[in-house]
Amino acid sequence: MxxxxxxxxxxxxxxxxxxxxxxxxxxxxxxxxxxxxxxxxxxxxxxxxxxxxxxxxxxxxxxxxxxxxxxxxxxxxxxxxxxxxxxxxxxxxxxQPREYASQHITLRNQQQVNPDAARLKRIQRELEEQLEAYRQFSARQPSNLLFDRPVDGRLSSAFGLRRFFNGEERNPHSGLDFAVPTGTPIKAPAAGRVILVGDYFFNGKTVFVDHGQGLISMFCHLSAIDVKVGDEVVRGGHLGKVGATGRATGPHLHWNVSLNDARVDPAIFIGTFK
The missing domain is CATH 2.60.40.1590 (Peptidoglycan hydrolase domains)
Structure with missing residues (x-):
C-alpha cells in the first residue's frame, strides 16, 4: 500500500x-x-x-x-x-503564439469607416474618456473570476478577429459579440461599480463596470442604459438592454474585458476559451 x-x-x-x-x-x-x-x-x-x-x-x-x-x-x-x-x-x-481569423464587414454609412474631421474630433475625445476608464485601478477584490455570461445567446463574433470595414483594415475585435434581440436584458458578469456611461460614435450607448484591481467590463451598442456612474451592481444585476447603437449592423451585445489596461478574451473568464 x-x-x-x-x-x-x-x-x-x-x-x-x-x-x-x-x-x-x-x-x-x-x-x-x-x-x-x-x-x-x-x-x-x-x-x-x-x-x-x-x-x-x-x-x-x-x-x-x-x-x-x-x-x-x-x-x-x-x-x-x-x-x-x-x-x-x-x-x-x-x-505562446496564437493566430486570429479575419472578418470582413460592409457598412452603408461611409462615415463609420472614414469619418470626416468634425467626427474625428468627437471620436478622439470619446476615445480618451474611455481609455481613462480602462486605466482605473481600485483596491476592491473581484467578487468572482469565473464570470457569468452577460446575456444568453449565440456568439456571433469572437475576440481578436482582424477586422476589415468595406475592405479597409481597422483595429482587431476587442471583445465578444452575442447575437440577441433588441431589448434583451444585460446582466453584470460579476459585482462591481459603474465608472462610465456614454453614447459614443462607434460604441453607441455604453457602460463600464469596475470589478476590482484593473478588471473592467465594457458593454456597448445598447438600446437603453439602466444604471448611472457610481452605482454598485451585484453579480447578475441589470445594466441595460441590447441594441444596435453606434457602429453596428444589427442588434447584438459587444462585451469587452480589460485587465491591467489590456483588452483580453472574455471567453477565458466564462470557461469557453479554445
Missing part, C-alpha cells in the same frame, strides 16, 4: 495541474490577448506587481498562495515576458 501511495504521489508531482488551483486552470491562457497567471512568493500580504508599468491584479488561490493575474495585450509577440514586484523581484512568463 505504501508503495502505491508513493507512486501516486510521484505521478501527481510530475503533472503541473496537480500544483495548480482552480483560478490558474481557468485563467492561465498566456497568448496575445490572453491571461498569464504567475505564482508569487509566499507572504501574509501580496507584493505589489506591475506589468509594462501598470498595476496587476493579485489574489489568493485556494487560500494558500498569492498569484498575479496578468492581461496580455494583443500586440505582444510570443516569447518571454516578465512582471516586477515592489520587492524588486522579476518573474518571467512565456507568451
Amino acid at each position: 505504501n508503495r502505491l501511495l508513493i507512486a501516486a504521489l510521484f505521478a501527481c508531482l510530475s503533472l503541473p495541474v496537480c500544483a495548480e488551483g482552480f483560478i490558474t486552470r481557468l485563467l492561465n491562457k498566456p497568448v496575445p490577448g490572453g491571461v498569464a497567471v504567475v505564482p508569487l512568493a509566499e507572504a501574509d500580504t501580496p507584493a505589489r506587481v506591475r506589468y509594462q508599468g501598470k498595476p496587476v491584479l493579485t489574489v489568493r488561490e485556494d487560500d494558500k498562495r498569492w498569484i498575479a493575474i496578468v492581461g496580455i495585450p494583443l500586440t505582444v509577440k510570443p516569447g518571454t515576458e516578465h512582471i516586477e514586484s515592489d520587492t524588486g523581484e522579476r518573474l518571467n512568463f512565456t507568451v
